[in-house]
Amino acid sequence: MLFILAGILGFITIAGLGFAFAGGDSDAAKATKRAQLIAGGGERQAAVRAKAAANTPDARRQSILKALKDQERKQKKATLSIGSRMQAAGLAPNVKAFWIVSGVLGVFVALMIVVMGQSPLVALGAGFAAGAGLPRWVLGFLAKGRTTKFTESFADAVDIIVRGIKSGLPVHDCLKIIGKECPEPLAGEFRTLTENVAMGVPMDAALEKMYERMPTNELRFFAIVLAIQQKTGGNLAEALGNLSTVLRARKLMKEKIKALSAEAVASAFIIGCLPPGVVTLLTVMSPAYMKPMFTDPRGHMMILAGSCLMAMGIFVMRKMINFKF
Structure with missing residues (x-):
């Protein structure tokens, strides 16, 4: 009996010494380890869930929508760039040459108006319209035609x-x-x-x-x-x-909308061309009748006001008949 008791005491003593030297995890340390294990498992499970969610139709749809929005922003930026318009028209993207040609054209038109006997104000307006508007319109026309053939x-x-x-x-x-x-x-x-x-x-x-x-x-x-x-x-x-x-x-829908809006487009074209056409015919048929319009300052103000109103009307009609696909 004493031998058994001595063995138990010796075992307890050795175990206590081993615990004292080797150390043991406290309750806080054990809790920390369990939390780390749980967190690690949670991260792995979250990664698996995220990967599975990325392959769902909704996730792919959101990815497509995000890509479409990014591309739309890039398209708007490219549409406003002269170099991009020149590339779309099949021309070398030489923006400097484009502005030089625009400036020369504007100066030439202004000088021609002055030589014809008009006031410098009219010549300035015509030169600005020819230099800033006409080259851009021609470039946009070429780019649109080439883009239509591509599409x-x-x-x-x-x-x-x-x-x-x-x-x-x-x-x-x-x-x-x-x-x-x-x-x-x-x-x-x-x-x-x-x-x-x-x-x-x-x-x-x-x-x-x-x-x-x-x-x-x-x-x-x-x-x-x-x-x-x-x-x-x-x-x-x-x-x-x-x-x-x-x-x-999309192409079929575009052709259908084009057919349905043909009447409105023709009406807008006729309404937009009618006032300048009437003024041109009257000038050719009766120059004396239209001469005060081009020589009197009040006629100049009337031309300016009419041009502004015509530009606003054409802009509104273009917005009404222009459909994006």
Whole structure:
């Protein structure tokens, strides 16, 4: 009995010494360790949940909406830039030369008005309109025509990519086919795209440069689809096929709206051209009758007021008949 008691006491003594030298976790330390374990597990679970949530349709939809908003801001900035308009028109982006030509044209028109015997105020207004307005209008007209040609053939280009992918061709080869077979300016833009990609430029960066040269909604959708497919994966042929369907539906809707608004457009055009046309005819048929309008200061004020009112009316009518797609 004494031997057993001595053994128990020896065990307790050795255990106490080991605990004293080795140390033990306090309740606070144990609680801290448990909290760290729980937090670590929570972080891992949160990461797993975030990754799973990123693959949901709502998350992809939010990603697409964010990309669309970013592209819309870039498009607005590009639309206001003279260099971007010149690129969209197929011209070299030489902004300095554009302003030089505008200034020379404005001075030439002003001098012609002065030589014709008009007042310096009228010459100044005509020179400003010719220098600041006419070149911009011509540039916008060229850019709009080239952009329209690009948009009309873009759905066919997307179909070429879809058929090429389904037949086993890489995307880069499909882009080369578009550069060879499609009409201009679509072929030229895609040739530039394939050349940039061949030189080592990433596809998203090459599409961004292409969008700067041709800021259209169709190209923006195409770039977003490729960017999301590269990040999340999936069936690219199916995604581009759906995009082609959407683009053709947009084109059909555009033509339908154009047909429905043709009467309003014609009315706005006639109303806008009628006052200047009447003034021109009266000046040609009866110069003596219209001479006070161009020589008397009161006639100058009437011309100025009429021009301002006409500009406001044309602006309002343009807003009424201009539809964005």
